[in-house]
Amino acid sequence: MNGAELVYNVDTNDLRYVSFRRPELGKCRILYDYPSGNLHAVQMFSSDSKTFIYGADGKYVDYTPYIKSVEEKVLENWQMPSRKKLESQKDKEVSVQIALTVNKDGQPKKIKLMKSSNINELDDSAYDAIKKASPFDKFPEKFFNEEITIILNFNFSL
Numbered sequence: 001m002n003g004a005e006l007v008y009n010v011d012t013n014d015l016r017y018v019s020f021r022r023p024e025l026g027k028c029r030i031l032y033d034y035p036s037g038n039l040h041a042v043q044m045f046s047s048d049s050k051t052f053i054y055g056a057d058g059k060y061v062d063y064t065p066y067i068k069s070v071e072e073k074v075l076e077n078w079q080m081p082s083r084k085k086l087e088s089q090k091d092k093e094v095s096v097q098i099a100l101t102v103n104k105d106g107q108p109k110k111i112k113l114m115k116s117s118n119i120n121e122l123d124d125s126a127y128d129a130i131k132k133a134s135p136f137d138k139f140p141e142k143f144f145n146e147e148i149t150i151i152l153n154f155n156f157s158l
Contacts, residue, residue: 078129
């Protein structure tokens with residue numbers, strides 16, 4: 001298979017999709033279910049950070065509502081440490097950035113600190129919010145990913 005990409009289930013290692021990049025279509029990937037060979041999705045890359053996904057029915061698959069629901073659930077469970085512990089901090093604006101990888105069942109697979117506030121209590125409070133908010137909703141049926149990574153930003157004004 002020239003130019004084919006095989007996409008495996010991350011948990012079972014079973015082949016899920018066969019993907020082909022089509023040079024004549026620009027930045028495009030076409031995914032077929034395995035073993036049926038049925039069209040599953042078309043992925044269009046408009047930039048390094050922006051991707052559009054269309055299901056076999058030709059309809060746009062919008063990931064935004066799912067991502068927003070995860071962000072909201074995490075923020076609802078976020079408890080900032082007491083200001084007394086943070087008073088010695090010189091910077092008035094600090095932030096924590098975490099990459100959260102969620103599997104299709106809504107379970108956190110990986111939580112990675114991308115940017116530290118350099119204040120342990122603040123970094124820990126962001127981790128704790130994710131743990132308390134878990135598990136998240138299962139992926140909608142139209143999602144073809146086995147997992148997605150969501151970048152969460154926790155901003156603090158001291």
